[in-house]
Amino acid sequence: MELSNKYACFIPLCPLVAARWTGSLSFFFPKATRSLRRLCAALNTFSLIIAMFVSVALFWQQTSTHSIQQFLWARIPKSDFRLKIGFLIDPLTLAMSILVTTVGTSVMVYSDSYMCHDQGYARFYAYLSLFTASMLGLVFSPNLIQIYVFWELVGMCSYLLIGFWFARSSAANACQKAFVTNRIGDFGLLLGVSGVYWVTGSFEIFELCDRFLGFSNTGVINPIFANTIALLLFLGPVAKSAQFPLHVWLPDAMEGPTPISALIHAATMVAAGIFFIARIFNLISILPPTMYTISWVGGVTTLPGATLALAQKDIKRGLAYSTMSQLGYMVPASGIGASRPALFHLITHAYSKALSFLGSGSVIHSMEKVVGYSPTRSQNMFLMGGLRRHMPITATTFLLGTLSLCGIPPLSCFWSKDLIITESWLRSPYLGLITSITAGLTAFYTFRIYLLTFEGNFRANQMNYIGFDNFFLSGNIITPWGGAKTESLITQTINNVISITDMERNGVVEAGNLVIPRLPEGDPIREKVNQINSERNLLYPQESNFCMVLPLIFLAIPTALAGLAGVDPTQKGTGLDLLFDWLISIPSFSEIDKHLENLTEILISSIPSLSLSVSGLVISFIVYGQSTKLVDTKVFENLKLINKNLLNTFVFFVRDWSINRGYIDYYYDIYFIRSLNFVSKLVLHLDQWVIDGFVNGIGVSSFLSGESIRYGKNGRISHYLLGLVIGIILPVLLVVDFPIPPLP
Helix, strand or coil: CCCCHHHHHHHHHHHHHHHHHHHHHHHCCCCHHHHHHHHHHHHHHHHHHHHHHHHHHHHHHHHHHHEEEEEEEEEEEEECEEEEEEECCHHHHHHHHHHHHCCCCCCCHHHHHHHHCCHHHHHHHHHHHHHHHHHHHCCCCEEEEHHHHHHHHHHHHHHHHHCCCCHHHHHHHHHHHHHHHHHHHHHHHHHHHHHHHHHHCCCCCCCHHHHHHHHHHHCCHHHHHHHHHHHHHHHHHHHCCCCCCCCCHHHHHHHHHHHHHHHHHHHHHHHHHHHHHHHHHHHHCHHHHHHHEEEEEEEHHHHHHHHHHCCCCEHHHHHHHHHHHHHHHHHHHHHCCCHHHHHHHHHHHHHHHHHHHHHHHHHHHHHHHHCCHHHHCCCCCCCCHHHHCCCHHHHHHHHHHHHHHHHHCCCCHHHHHHHHHHHHHHHCHHHHHHHHHHHHHHHHHHHHHHHHHHCCCCCCHCCCCCCCCCCCCCCCCCCCCCCCCCCHHHHHHHCCCCCCCCCCCCCCECCCCCCCCCCCCCCCCHHHHHHHHHHHCCCCCCCCCHHHHHHHHHHHHHHHHHHCCCCCCCCCCCHHHHEEEHHHCCCHHHHHHHHHHHHHHHHCHHHHHHHHHHHHHHHHHHHHHHCCCCCCCCCCCCCCCCHHHHHHHHHHHHHHHHHCCCHHHHHHHHHHHEEEEEEEEHHHHHHHHHHHHHHHHHHHHHHHHHHHHHHHHHHHHHHHHHHHHHHHHHHHHHCCCCCCCCCC
16 A cells, blocks of 8 residues: 555654653653653654554655655745745655654663653654754755744754753753854855846745756856855755754764764764755856855865874873864765765765764673773773773674775665765866865774773883883873882772773873882782782773663664665766666666676775775774784884884874864964954943943943032022022023114
């Protein structure tokens, strides 16, 4: 039995109703909500599961009908202006709907365990459902006004969720930073929407694209004005999808709970910008200057995003910069006309990144039980290591997501990333070089995250943790290699080593209250350290429970297989029609042989890009995988490729560049924040001394005049009558013209 496309309205409505019900219950009956919190979570999860099944059913039906339908209702039925609202159903919409609902369902199931001890448990689920409903409403929107409304709702929900733990100053600052940064892009988007309506007289996407195309071909629109409108529309995705220079909010968004980081980086916030570019692709594709600008904005974002992730210590920040870099792949692909590979990579990357973020959340959740609830400790990869033995399921699924992001076949991201690299070399050698170099860097830093987290020994409990070369770090007293400490001092050090922090002073990471030298193997003091260490009952992370592991297993399936559907190197062109064909091109069993031949051809043609990814993996393994001891400042010393001093200088530069976020926030603080504060102070002084001074001056002058007159009054009626007579006679004398007699 076929499901009518009219049922598509239930896809955004289900999570919206659940969010409203949960939010109302939390607001009006807070005490009852605490006892019904698991029921609220079940309701929100079940509503999104319904939306997921409806999306899958409509998509499966779409494979046979190949239809595009709109269901509209008049919102403003005026003769000169008519605005209709409703929903648009096409393969792109349904594919995005499946992506949002599957990832959202995984996040909701995962959050039941991750947030179970949080006081805002029910509020979190209300925000989560509203977030997914806003994104689903955006992808089903048939016109720019409706898209803009849901666009703002997505931004509002991200503000609420990034700052969910608003008691933390860092979270409060992060959500404000995300909100303000996105306001810049949203203002440009609003101007672009207004400009499009001024030119075409319509907000309907398909209608305005056709009219814009007709006006451009006939020369009715000024080319400069047309490109200005398109670039203003693009400014919205620049902020939403964290493109340079409005990317600064993305790493700070890691202050929110990890399930939200997975949802933002996979299927909602950042995906909205790429989806919007694909939706208006027919409009921007006829404007070469706009396409050129889009391609280079993405290209400039891709490579710096990869370099900023190279030396991150925070596991979530490393993944955040990875998202920035991968979004940079999608934007230049759209700019060079390869919208199909861009949407392909959006879908494959979403599942891989959601898997990686949820895996990192599983690690963080377990680390908090060992090192405490401080993010600087529980998210620090240099305090992890060896977790594969303690968390095998998390490690296996995380490795799957890591290899997919590295571009290793046959995992999903390989197919989409290879298409983008191939198209980039065909359209622009410079973009091709950028995307190829980024592929190698991506393999290096993503595999570095895996090695630091899951391989080696667990460093938080070890006395042989080495943060920098020539120093054994466990406290505040720095002793260079070769020093000696007594047994009592070592014992005291071991008792304080759990309080490791992430501070840096003079290039040395502090880790407790004492610092003792790194001692060679066989040293009697070191042996005593190991003996005392083994006698203590040390804590180790444990595998997460079923509710957190199940979503990891579920997301591992599309991470491995999503890229295999519809890959056909014989297809030519990159328009939206081809995208639709790809979205519904699930190969049948009769075409398996042909499909395997196509995959083989792609593998052969992708050997150059694949070799870069493999090289990145190998270098990462040489640096971080061969030793259980960790030396981060001279990580390339084992390579012995070039001069040691020059190499150390390069490594220090890369580390400082990465840790300081490319110094971009620093320059923003100098040239924008401080300048804005200076101008604000000038305006404040202008208001206080000029505007308020003028008003206050009038009041003071009236007061002084009244006081002076008051002292001139003595209360005698005769004086008042004399003044009255004089006040009457003087005007009369001035008005009456008395004749003046002539002089004799």
